Amino acid sequence: MSINIVVCAKQVVDPETPASAFRIDSDAKRVLPAAGIPPVVNGFDENAVEAALQLKETVGASVTVLSVGSGFVMDVMKKPLSMGADQLVLVDDPLVADLDSFATARALAESVKKLGEFDLVLCGRQASDWDNAMAPLGVAEMLGIPCVTLAQKIEVEDDGGIVVQRALTDGYEVVRATLPALVTVSNELGEPRYPTLRGIMTAGRKRPTVWSASDIGLRASDLAPKLLLEDLFVPVSDRQCELIGGEDDADAGRNLALRLREARLI
Amino acid sequence: MSGILVFGEMNPDGLGGVTGELLALARSLAADTGDEVTVALQSDSVGSEAEEAVALGADIVLKVESEILAEPQIDAHLAAFEQVCRAVDPGVALLGRTPLGRDVGPRLAFRIGAAVAQDCVEVSVNPDTGRILATRPVYGGSAISRVSFSGDGAQVVIVRPKTFEPLDPDASRSGDVRDFPVTLDESAIRARLVDTVTQQAEGVRLEDASIVVSGGRGLGGPEPFQQLQSLSHLLGGALGASRAACDAGWIDHSHQVGLTGKTITPDLYITIGISGASQHMAGCSASKNIVAINRDEDANIFKSATFGVVGDWNRVLPSFIETVRELRDG
Structure with missing residues (x-):
């Protein structure tokens, strides 16, 4: 048995960008890339790639990574290939940059249809830029397939069923569905593997398939936003931190306890 | 409509x-x-x-x-x-x-x-x-x-x-x-819920605790969480952790505080070795008082903290715990 897996992955601003380097262009209402800090593949999408590669090992799978956007950095987007994915498809078009969740879902769903046969669509639980956690749900709705979110474990059974452990804050749910299906993956699934040297060399030789918006049958009018961004700004914290010192670190620890008692917090 | x-x-x-x-x-x-x-x-x-x-x-x-x-x-x-x-x-x-x-x-x-x-x-x-x-x-x-x-x-x-x-x-x-x-x-029902497995951490629920003690990447390994656990017991609170610490396998994900973990609203939130990445702050920013113990004085956590110690937690924490115990017993 071998299944076709499509992993949706997004290129995002590195969420580890230090707060001091995090800048917003408030007129354009967008986050400015920090100088010298390249974008990354959304972390949860890497968890989804990891889930796909685990299935490739256990049941056999062909793994296609799909991304929709523009301004792709090829070294960044090739990382899933170097981890072991088979092919990369980029819908690279200014028309599909900065879409809202609805339009993103539309573009991803149309791309998946164009790819043809698929059994499983995997997505990260949410993207670390807009934290919407919505586009995957839209893809499932538009493709008319079952949807399971927040996977920490995915098993494919011989009869074409899948069993998913869905991470909750106090445990997990076990959910069953039949393929084709869409599953979103959470970090509890496990750390994504590091690319091997061989993987990096193989990935280097692979050329991504690049489509435009019209290749997936979409025009600007199909992608008009339903949600409008009115304002984007960096929050200001009004808290002043009282730093507790001492003769040395141990003394500072003692003083901290005393100060907390004085403030009636302990 | x-x-x-x-x-x-x-x-x-x-x-x-x-x-x-x-x-x-x-x-x-x-x-x-x-x-x-x-x-x-x-x-x-x-x-x-x-x-x-x-x-x-x-x-x-x-x-x-x-x-x-x-x-x-x-x-x-x-x-x-x-x-x-x-x-x-x-x-x-x-x-x-x-x-x-x-x-x-x-x-x-x-x-x-x-x-x-x-x-x-x-x-x-x-x-x-x-x-x-x-x-x-x-x-x-x-x-x-x-x-x-x-x-x-x-x-x-x-x-x-x-x-x-x-x-x-x-x-x-x-x-x-x-x-x-x-x-x-x-x-x-095309995706069917067939079982629910509850993994409730012992003691006070993180979401309900009035005091939470959390550790992060700066702790460097799983062992220090035992000290944090005893501090949280001492204070009648709950034990939390950053996503980095959970993903590293140092502590179970049920302790994870943050955007993709639990949202906590304690009166006192004591963080040790947590840098305060926004992902983490999203789960704890409603805490009434945040205390930060961190080696890096530029760490983001100090922006949200009420009280802070810039220092090595290895040295700060034992005397802090000892003093808390003395105050409680005295």
């Missing part, structure tokens, strides 16, 4: 906490729009929860009863709520970002062609347009966005739990309680 429709959640003890929060928000929006507030209560059987919802602010309660809705089967609740939504045709639908609402809300919106404002922490009515204006943290909390809805279609608003205070129940409020018959069958 008008009115505010609330997706009411129930738990075995009555209304789920988020339902009261959503009703409070609905009432504040209704004060500006003059809209009626309708809540759909979906379960196998709705009892006193209906009156409870009226007391908390609902004008109309729809009892959406079906055997199939006894469990949190997402597909079944989605199908039921879709039927309610198409019948009520609300201007605004409010849901909580709960394990159920976070999936039902967006999928409903995609089905009815509406947009969604996700994870909102402030929601108001634009007086010029009468349309919703919603505020939500993005980029893991590094930025705040304000969004509105294009056109004049339905507006689906998903609200971050524990953001709005429920109103005090007012038993004298009156409201209409109606049955809303739904047509559901098993085939609606």
